[in-house]
Amino acid sequence: MGDVTSIVAPAPVPPDSDIATAARTLARPRAIIFDWDNTLVDTWPCIGRATNITLETMGLPTWTDSEIRARVAGSLRDTFPRIYGARWEEAREVYYRAFKTVHLEMLAALPGAEALLNTAAQAGLYMGVVSNKVGGYLRSEAAHLGWDRYFGRLVGAEDAVRDKPAPDPIWLALSDSAIPAGPQVWFVGDTAVDVDCGRAAGCTTILVHRETTDPIPHYRTADCETLAQLIGAALANPTS
Numbered sequence: 001m002g003d004v005t006s007i008v009a010p011a012p013v014p015p016d017s018d019i020a021t022a023a024r025t026l027a028r029p030r031a032i033i034f035d036w037d038n039t040l041v042d043t044w045p046c047i048g049r050a051t052n053i054t055l056e057t058m059g060l061p062t063w064t065d066s067e068i069r070a071r072v073a074g075s076l077r078d079t080f081p082r083i084y085g086a087r088w089e090e091a092r093e094v095y096y097r098a099f100k101t102v103h104l105e106m107l108a109a110l111p112g113a114e115a116l117l118n119t120a121a122q123a124g125l126y127m128g129v130v131s132n133k134v135g136g137y138l139r140s141e142a143a144h145l146g147w148d149r150y151f152g153r154l155v156g157a158e159d160a161v162r163d164k165p166a167p168d169p170i171w172l173a174l175s176d177s178a179i180p181a182g183p184q185v186w187f188v189g190d191t192a193v194d195v196d197c198g199r200a201a202g203c204t205t206i207l208v209h210r211e212t213t214d215p216i217p218h219y220r221t222a223d224c225e226t227l228a229q230l231i232g233a234a235l236a237n238p239t240s
Helices: 021-025 044-058 065-071 077-103 112-121 134-144 168-173 194-198 225-238
Strands: 030-034 126-134 153-158 185-189 202-208 217-222
Touching: 021 225, 030 225, 044 065, 044 077, 077 126, 112 126, 112 225, 126 134, 126 168, 134 153, 153 168, 168 194, 185 194, 202 225, 217 225
Parallel strands: 030 126, 030 185, 126 153, 185 202, 202 217
Antiparallel strands: none
């Protein structure tokens, strides 16, 4: 499953294309792998609180919401050494303590997310999650929402040999299925890190909740409701 050198996903669909055009162009999905934070659930308030508690504790200036969104897309083991230098492991413990106290009570599903998962489940699609959130927290949040039943694998930071944007977590997320990484696996996320990860595995990349990014995904959708419509249209199109 790790060799994707011969896999070529379709070219990106023009961003102004409607759902019907995208459904005819994109590969018909057999599996969908989702990012978690701010793709299916709104966790920015929780991440922001834990991040600023950590910065303040470590004697650093706190960040604005926009700075947090720009700086925390990577996994903790990749980003904390750059932010905190030699004290990154100390900062990690501060962050985990702060995050653990609030992450379930502040967790909120994004509009249309559960209906989206139901649409994919009823269509018989294999689903998984690949997140740069620590795996234990990821799985506890899915269980808290009652969503763990939808997913074959929920892969968090440090569950795979490498974290996003490396393709290893996608391979692990698919390991309980008979589906290889490739264009018929849609990788859905909200950041450039997600697009890079999906591309590295040869998957079709779908960006949700974001209008622009570099690199360019295969398609962008405004929200979970639109993505559910796209899935339905792609599955109904025998030529996609």
